Amino acid sequence: MQRLREILDPFLLLLIGTVALASLLPARGEAAGLAGAAADAGIVLLFFLHGAKLSREAIWNGARAWKLHLATLGTTFAVFPLIGLATQQAAAIPPSMRAGLLFLTLLPSTVQSSIAFTAIARGNVAAAVVSASFSNLLGIVLTPLLVALTMEKNGTGGLISLSSVEDIVLQLLLPFVIGHLSRPWIGGFVSRHKAMLGRVDRGSILLVVYSAFSAAVVEGLWQKVSRGELLLLAAICIAMLVVVLVFTLLLGRLLGLSREDAIVLQFCGSKKSLASGVPIAGVLFPASAVGPILLPVMLFHQIQLMACAFLARRYGAAADAETRLAAAG
Numbered sequence: 001m002q003r004l005r006e007i008l009d010p011f012l013l014l015l016i017g018t019v020a021l022a023s024l025l026p027a028r029g030e031a032a033g034l035a036g037a038a039a040d041a042g043i044v045l046l047f048f049l050h051g052a053k054l055s056r057e058a059i060w061n062g063a064r065a066w067k068l069h070l071a072t073l074g075t076t077f078a079v080f081p082l083i084g085l086a087t088q089q090a091a092a093i094p095p096s097m098r099a100g101l102l103f104l105t106l107l108p109s110t111v112q113s114s115i116a117f118t119a120i121a122r123g124n125v126a127a128a129v130v131s132a133s134f135s136n137l138l139g140i141v142l143t144p145l146l147v148a149l150t151m152e153k154n155g156t157g158g159l160i161s162l163s164s165v166e167d168i169v170l171q172l173l174l175p176f177v178i179g180h181l182s183r184p185w186i187g188g189f190v191s192r193h194k195a196m197l198g199r200v201d202r203g204s205i206l207l208v209v210y211s212a213f214s215a216a217v218v219e220g221l222w223q224k225v226s227r228g229e230l231l232l233l234a235a236i237c238i239a240m241l242v243v244v245l246v247f248t249l250l251l252g253r254l255l256g257l258s259r260e261d262a263i264v265l266q267f268c269g270s271k272k273s274l275a276s277g278v279p280i281a282g283v284l285f286p287a288s289a290v291g292p293i294l295l296p297v298m299l300f301h302q303i304q305l306m307a308c309a310f311l312a313r314r315y316g317a318a319a320d321a322e323t324r325l326a327a328a329g
Contacts, residue, residue: 015274015298018206022213022291023222032214036287039211042204043279044175047140049197051179052190065127068261072109072131075248075269077142080105083240085150096224097233099151099289100296103281105240106146107297108139110271117308121315123263131268136276140173143280208282209294216291225292230299237300241307244270263315267308274301 027035084105088098111132118128183190190197248269252262277297281290 014202014206015209018209019213019298022210023217026214026217027211028214028218032211032218032287035207035211035214039208039282042207043282045200046175046204046275046279047173048175048179049190049200051176051181052183052186053179053197065130065261067255068127068257068264069131069134071248071251071255071257071265072269073135073138075244075251075265076109076135077106077138077146079247080240080244080272081146081150083243087236087240093232093236094229096292097229097236097296100293101233101236102150103147103293104237104272104277104296104300106143106150107272107277107280108143109135109268110273110275111136113305113308114268114271117267117312118264120309120312121263121267122260122319123267123315124258124260127261128264128268131264132271135268136273139273139276139280140176143276144284147284204279208278208290212278212282212287212290212294215287216289219288225295230295233296234299234303237296237303241270241300241304245307245311259319267312270308271304272297272300274298 026032081102084102087093087101087105093101109132114132115125115128119125245266248266249262252265257265274297278294281293281297285293
């Protein structure tokens with residue numbers, strides 16, 4: 001039971017509860033408008049806080065371990081998108097799933113879980129902080145750009161309106177920059193109240209998810225997605241994660257990375273950020289399209305947590321055993 005609690009992400013349980021609430025009691029009419037406005041405000045607040053949290057030192061340090069960081073960014077923003085493009089050509093994958101799978105592969109890496117798993121595995125925690133933070137920083141620009149390029153090319157570009165660029169600037173980039181520039185005045189407050197601000201982060205994401213799935217349910221989401229399709233989607237997410245985990249393992253060996261840095265590459269390179277994906281999808285796509293597009297992201301999020309928790313514990317146990325042997329010798 002304790003192991004089950006460690007594997008299951010409590011926040012994912014909240015997300016599932018939010019989806020269930022939106023399925024049973026979707027926001028309609030004026031309530032939908034209010035939910036959408038609250039979700040937009042939540043996105044602005046979310047990226048303002050992201051900007052305030054990220055220190056300038058972390059940004060400048062991003063260029064130092066260039067081999068590791070380039071490998072991580074290349075996996076996140078090149079290898080993953082190539083896998084996403086491959087799914088668009090698979091006849092076995094229903095067209096309704098393809099946009100969400102492609103969007104999933106275009107997202108930046110996670111921050112908190114990448115760092116946590118690196119620490120458990122006895123990897124280079126400092127490098128993980130820089131690599132994951134740098135990925136998220138670039139993702140604000142690269143993910144919308146990749147969405148525009150790849151989804152337009154694959155016939156799903158109609159989901160993206162011409163006003164998306166303005167929305168990205170106003171709802172993502174501008175709050176992020178203002179938050180970062182405000183860091184000298186609010187940095188101390190942010191550091192002292194990390195737990196409270198973390199709840200604000202999660203609350204903002206839950207607002208976006210409720211608004212998105214409400215619109216999708218009103219449009220008949222659960223009549224369009226069958227149980228078999230959900231199982232197929234989970235199987236595809238597992239397959240994608242396995243491919244990337246193996247790729248990052250081999251790439252670390254090919255580049256001659258130390259054990260500690262190879263762990264960073266594997267955990268930061270194989271992750272996709274739900275925290276970034278939800279607000280970016282809310283900005284880029286119409287409300288009725290966001291729910292189906294986020295389904296693969298939510299599934300992949302839990303799958304990656306379970307798989308990486310297992311790997312991190314194994315790596316950590318192996319490192320501890322080596323340390324004990326070295327001490328005994």
